[in-house]
Amino acid sequence: MNRREALKTSSLILGYSITAGTAAAVLSGCNADPSLDWTPNNFSTKQAFMVAELSEMIIPQTETPGAKEAMVDRFIDAIIDCYPPAERQKFLAQLDAFDLRIIEDHGKTFNKCTLKEKIAIMDEISSDSASEDHEFFMKLREWAVVGYCTSEAGATQHLAWDPFPGAPFQGCIDFSEVGKRWAL
Amino acid sequence: MNFISKGKEDVSYDAIVVGTGISGGWAAKELTEKGLNTLVLDRGRDVKHGEYPTANMESWDFPRGGRLPYEEMKHYEKQSRTGYTINEFYKHWWIKDTDQPYEEVKPFDWIRGYHVGGRSLMWGRQSYRLSDLDFTANAKDGVAVDWPIRYKDIAPWYDYVESHIGVSGKNEGLSQLPDGKFLPPMEFTCVEQDIADHIKNKYSDRIMTIGRVANLSVPHNGRGQCQNRNRCQRGCPFGAYFSSQASTLPDAEKSRNMTLVPNAIVTEIIFDDKTQKATGVRVKNSETLEEKQYFARIIFMNASCLGSTQILMQSKSERFPNGMGNDSGELGHNIMDHHFQLGARGRSENYRDKYYKGRRPNGIYVPRFRNLDKSTKMKDFIRGYGYQGGSGRPGIGHEVAEAQYGAKFKNQLAVLGDWNFNFSGFGEILPYHENHVKLNAEVKDKWGMPTLIMDAEIKANEKAMREDMKQQAAEMCERAGLKDVSTFENRYAIGLGIHEMGTARMGRDPKTSVLNQWNQIHAVKNVFVTDGACMTSAGCQNPSLTYMALTARAVDYAVQALNNNEL
Numbered sequence: 001m002n003r004r005e006a007l008k009t010s011s012l013i014l015g016y017s018i019t020a021g022t023a024a025a026v027l028s029g030c031n032a033d034p035s036l037d038w039t040p041n042n043f044s045t046k047q048a049f050m051v052a053e054l055s056e057m058i059i060p061q062t063e064t065p066g067a068k069e070a071m072v073d074r075f076i077d078a079i080i081d082c083y084p085p086a087e088r089q090k091f092l093a094q095l096d097a098f099d100l101r102i103i104e105d106h107g108k109t110f111n112k113c114t115l116k117e118k119i120a121i122m123d124e125i126s127s128d129s130a131s132e133d134h135e136f137f138m139k140l141r142e143w144a145v146v147g148y149c150t151s152e153a154g155a156t157q158h159l160a161w162d163p164f165p166g167a168p169f170q171g172c173i174d175f176s177e178v179g180k181r182w183a184l
Numbered sequence: 185m186n187f188i189s190k191g192k193e194d195v196s197y198d199a200i201v202v203g204t205g206i207s208g209g210w211a212a213k214e215l216t217e218k219g220l221n222t223l224v225l226d227r228g229r230d231v232k233h234g235e236y237p238t239a240n241m242e243s244w245d246f247p248r249g250g251r252l253p254y255e256e257m258k259h260y261e262k263q264s265r266t267g268y269t270i271n272e273f274y275k276h277w278w279i280k281d282t283d284q285p286y287e288e289v290k291p292f293d294w295i296r297g298y299h300v301g302g303r304s305l306m307w308g309r310q311s312y313r314l315s316d317l318d319f320t321a322n323a324k325d326g327v328a329v330d331w332p333i334r335y336k337d338i339a340p341w342y343d344y345v346e347s348h349i350g351v352s353g354k355n356e357g358l359s360q361l362p363d364g365k366f367l368p369p370m371e372f373t374c375v376e377q378d379i380a381d382h383i384k385n386k387y388s389d390r391i392m393t394i395g396r397v398a399n400l401s402v403p404h405n406g407r408g409q410c411q412n413r414n415r416c417q418r419g420c421p422f423g424a425y426f427s428s429q430a431s432t433l434p435d436a437e438k439s440r441n442m443t444l445v446p447n448a449i450v451t452e453i454i455f456d457d458k459t460q461k462a463t464g465v466r467v468k469n470s471e472t473l474e475e476k477q478y479f480a481r482i483i484f485m486n487a488s489c490l491g492s493t494q495i496l497m498q499s500k501s502e503r504f505p506n507g508m509g510n511d512s513g514e515l516g517h518n519i520m521d522h523h524f525q526l527g528a529r530g531r532s533e534n535y536r537d538k539y540y541k542g543r544r545p546n547g548i549y550v551p552r553f554r555n556l557d558k559s560t561k562m563k564d565f566i567r568g569y570g571y572q573g574g575s576g577r578p579g580i581g582h583e584v585a586e587a588q589y590g591a592k593f594k595n596q597l598a599v600l601g602d603w604n605f606n607f608s609g610f611g612e613i614l615p616y617h618e619n620h621v622k623l624n625a626e627v628k629d630k631w632g633m634p635t636l637i638m639d640a641e642i643k644a645n646e647k648a649m650r651e652d653m654k655q656q657a658a659e660m661c662e663r664a665g666l667k668d669v670s671t672f673e674n675r676y677a678i679g680l681g682i683h684e685m686g687t688a689r690m691g692r693d694p695k696t697s698v699l700n701q702w703n704q705i706h707a708v709k710n711v712f713v714t715d716g717a718c719m720t721s722a723g724c725q726n727p728s729l730t731y732m733a734l735t736a737r738a739v740d741y742a743v744q745a746l747n748n749n750e751l
């Protein structure tokens with residue numbers, strides 16, 4: 001399977017919508033990191049890009065926005081502040097350990113891996129509880145989900161959003177009238 | 185400004201109200217509407233109706249989705265024990281424990297907010313009447329002292345208060361939970377209706393009704409209708425739930441008889457030995473630390489149960505070496521709350537094709553069904569409990585999901601799981617003399633005021649009741665056909681119910697109580713205490729409606745007595 005086919009099949013399986021731009025970037029192997037357009041509190045620039053990429057793998061753009069558009073990376077950078085310093089450090093260290101391991105195994109960073117490689121990595125760390133990165137993945141995913149579901153893009157586009165329900169409260173309507181889970 | 189140079193007239197009023205929370209707002213409204221020139225003091229900052237900084241913010245307008253950074257959280261070690269009070273949505277409504285510490289001989293949760301409006305801004309608005317089952321309970325059981333009033337004394341005041349604040353609910357004709365003047369009830373969800381029907385069919389001793397809640401299901405008294413956003417604790421721009429800001433303080437202001445002074449920490453009530461009356465209060469400005477005195481003919485204490493108790497304890501004189509009105513030695517004792525944090529939950533496999541619209545700021549209620557009469561008498565505990573709770577419909581949860589990441593995983597985030605349901609018990613705590621608070625002269629708060637030492641716990645009666653609360657909740661879930669029924673019990677310490685009460689109780693005998701049947705201090709007739717401190721027993725109903733009714737009743741009496749020159 002060549003690269004283009006791999007891209008196509010995995011995008012079908014995983015439902016990644018590959019826009020012309022991102023596809024071109026992946027295919028051409030153009031991996032120049034742009035500089036961050038926000039200032040993290042806890043992450044290094046490298047960590048920030050990695051978290052953004054991992055989050056987007058967890059919650060990809062489909063017909064609704066993905067983690068990147070929902071700025072889940074910023075959310076995770078901020079949510080870390082809610083934990084005691086030791087836990088904060090542990091997560092950042094896990095992030096670095098993950099980075100090192102990927103470089104060792106693949107000779108490049110996670111962000112520079114091909115989609116196929118990324119999928120193999122994600123499969124391992126998400127499903128194999130023996131993986132040394134599993135704990136890190138679970139924590140990252142938990143935060144990504146919370147960040148996404150409370151983000152404007154996630155809450156208003158991926159979930160059902162009704163800021164002013166009005167009166168009266170209706171306790172028993174057909175689900176089809178809403179069609180998906182309420183954001184709140 | 186110094187009162188001496190300005191002359192006593194400038195700082196003299198007909199009445200002083202200490203505190204502007206649920207009970208103080210009522211005292212202010214009633215006193216001013218009856219024509220008394222009233223000074224209303226609150227130790228906190230002013231908050232005007234509509235000044236609710238987060239009311240229209242969405243989760244993404246807050247960093248961290250609303251959670252506080254770890255370092256900042258350290259200021260709220262006790263205030264955060266509820267698990268829901270301290271976050272970016274409403275942290276500005278709570279005190280910092282680092283500013284106002286207290287000592288715990290046994291674990292005690294004192295959850296409080298000091299600003300104009302007090303906890304009327306953050307309360308849960310559940311509003312239930314006490315009944316004669318409650319007012320006669322101590323006398324019947326030989327516990328503590330008898331209430332000096334009965335239901336008929338307070339009933340017209342419940343009517344009056346409910347009609348004013350607006351309580352949505354349903355009359356059920358129960359003697360243990362009297363009917364009221366309600367706005368239209370809110371709707372059950374399908375699952376709740378189903379469970380209510382099952383309970384009706386399978387039990388003869390109990391029912392499940394919709395919560396009685398001080399939210400306006402229809403527009404009321406010029407205030408807007410509830411929009412079902414369930415953001416009440418941030419403050420409601422529509423004034424659609426009862427708060428001092430939305431209701432009683434604007435009324436008091438309209439009367440033109442109110443002088444409201446925020447940032448005024450009342451440190452002491454001034455007692456005059458000659459007249460054996462209180463003449464006024466000493467106040468410390470929380471910003472400038474300047475001290476000042478104000479004078480009035482009558483004083484209403486509404487600084488919250490422990491707030492008022494603390495002030496009375498600090499008001500020492502030759503006549504009252506142990507705190508004003510403390511001839512009985514009961515001041516600070518008999519502290520009660522409602523014990524909770526336990527119940528049962530289950531999952532419904534029905535109504536998968538049904539959903540709800542709106543975020544109803546209310547739940548269900550199962551009125552007390554234990555120890556009502558001979559047939560419901562329990563062997564191992566007296567008194568009883570009610571259940572609050574309700575249904576929800578969460579997502580499927582990604583633990584059980586088939587995909588761990590990617591588009592499939594993402595789509596699962598929008599997929600509904602089954603309906604769930606819970607019953608959460610709220611039980612009566614008996615007034616135990618040993619359960620008490622006292623002043624700590626050693627440890628001062630940020631403003632140099634003595635702090636409190638708490639020494640209280642639940643005992644055998646409550647513990648036995650708790651077993652029954654869990655067991656009955658689970659049984660009802662099972663009989664209602666719920667699946668995966670399990671009981672739960674989380675940490676509870678006195679105070680966590682945020683229904684502190686009883687530390688200056690009403691009674692018939694000055695030797696065993698602090699207040700009489702009109703909430704007057706037995707020995708200082710022009711001081712009225714009408715917050716939770718006055719409670720002789722706790723019932724198991726959320727208490728604030730009773731504080732409001734007792735306040736309106738006491739003001740009515742006080743103004744008559746003033747006019748008759750009896751005070």
Ligand SMILES: Cc1cc2nc3c(=O)[nH]c(=O)nc-3n(C[C@H](O)[C@H](O)[C@H](O)COP(=O)(O)OP(=O)(O)OC[C@H]3O[C@@H](n4cnc5c(N)ncnc54)[C@H](O)[C@@H]3O)c2cc1C
Nearest residue numbers: 203205206207227298302303308309310450488715726728
């Ligand atoms: C999250 C939450 C949910 C609740 N849910 C319910 C419910 O569903 N139903 C129910 O019935 N009750 C509920 N309560 C309890 C309810 O809020 C209290 O019973 C009620 O607010 C007590 O009224 P209060 O007037 O005695 O005191 P507060 O409302 O606490 O007001 C006291 C006021 O006094 C002021 N003060 C204190 N000390 C001084 C001083 N030394 N000098 C001057 N001013 C002072 C304070 O600043 C404050 O404004 C809930 C409370 C909370 C926090």
Ligand code: SF4
Nearest residue numbers: 410411413414416420
């Ligand atoms: S739920 Fe109703 S009362 Fe509460 S904030 Fe919303 S509109 Fe106001």
